[in-house]
Amino acid sequence: MKNYGVKDVAKLSGVSIRTLHHYDKIDLLKPFNRTEAGYRYYGAKELLRLQQILFYKELDFSLKEIRQLLDEPSFDRLTSLEHHKLALKARKKRIDQLLSTIDNTIYHLKKNTIMKNYKDLYKGLAKEMGTTYRKEAMTKWGKNTIEQSEKDLLKLGKAGFESLKVELATITEELFSIRNESPESKKVQGLIAQHYQIIRQFWGTSVQKDKQASIYAGLGQLYVSDDRYMARDGEAQPEFATFMQKSMQYFSNTQIG
């Protein structure tokens, strides 16, 4: 009949002595006996219980759950494992979403010059074509993007460009008017879909299809960090910025992605 002191158990199992103290205090793992001085001694049974504990702990069960699993025979291991499995799956799904969002964001940060591109377009880039602006932009975001962009705009023609601007303004206005609706509602998402179509015409062929979802989502984030919405004056509409961000994010996740 072997006896193991705290240090032995710690070494054998890999947990810290403090952890053993803790498990003792919360009645998860009691030592086999205690000396008068209070020293803890464990037997083989306790070692094996510890193994079980560690097994379930690795599965991310809480200590409270583990105690129930081990102590209450009525506790249905199978059901709680199935239950736990569902929880883990949910966590995995969430992480996948996070990864996707993070990729969007990274892409957005990397290409924030392209976002600038869009902003400038929206402000009337066409007028400046062929002047000083061009040189600056070229060094900023590379020759090809610019040239493609310009070609697209030229194809559009001045009239076409202006009419797109009007469309965009109109749809934005409509969105503004329903900014209190849920971003995920059909009403909002319908308008967002139109918004997206217009933006795509601005992009022309300069944005590859597989990137459009990311960029569109990033565009939403842009509203929130845009100075025009940040200013603390009467015109600022932070709620609208947030609304647009959420709506566009949701759209790109559910419709484009």
Add this chain to the structure above:
Amino acid sequence: MKNYGVKDVAKLSGVSIRTLHHYDKIDLLKPFNRTEAGYRYYGAKELLRLQQILFYKELDFSLKEIRQLLDEPSFDRLTSLEHHKLALKARKKRIDQLLSTIDNTIYHLKKNTIMKNYKDLYKGLAKEMGTTYRKEAMTKWGKNTIEQSEKDLLKLGKAGFESLKVELATITEELFSIRNESPESKKVQGLIAQHYQIIRQFWGTSVQKDKQASIYAGLGQLYVSDDRYMARDGEAQPEFATFMQKSMQYFSNTQIG
């Protein structure tokens, strides 16, 4: 210039008032101003900062990290996002492992009769073939499994069965002698591989290939919950049980899975 009280901000953003207090205390989000009575009032700028906070929080950044991201312009958003992405990927991988282990365990629990099967085999099932044992076993784990198992064993012949038992005993002895090595070491894993091959011969065709990894891993867990190892007497070898469990688990994860 709009002012939002705590309740307004809470409603607009979806966080609790308590959370706003908290963010104030840790200097993550300070109100625009405070009245003499201490009431907090936020402006549009703060609302947008809160949006940013929530954005990063959704990505599972800690509040401390978020504060750095937002307050220190030197802080490289891109790098920390990439970094964070790696962490998330690691978490995902871990969850995948947990799911796999949990599946193993569930399978093991469901089929614990099959485990019993193995134990009985190991104890000398062959002798009892065709007697009372047979009826009992049939109701326990179904006709097909039994019959297949028996056929396999018969094919093996008494001599073959005994020789397998010797092989198993030998290899188990060897494993016992190196139970202080790391379960993941090549030395151990090499012997475990042989152990696995022997077990497979016991299984014959009665265990499908795609289930072998799960069952083998479950078999490891069996050592730990086996009464023979649980007894608190001089013969008990809990460390060996643990060792076998870990080694077999690792093997099934890396070699068979």
Add this chain to the structure above:
DNA sequence: CTTGACTCTACCCTTACGTCATAGCCTACC
């Protein structure tokens, strides 16, 4: 002026221990 709704600060609680601080215990060596 009172009522009811709102807000403030401050403190304790949660998980699963890590990290001390302080004190008692045990054994070996002199």
Add this chain to the structure above:
DNA sequence: GGTAGGCTATGACGTAAGGGTAGAGTCAAG
């Protein structure tokens, strides 16, 4: 027998991100 060094025990505080609550002050309406 005394003591040094190593081991152990208890207790308290800290961690992250707030939840919950008490007790007290504040505000606007009737």
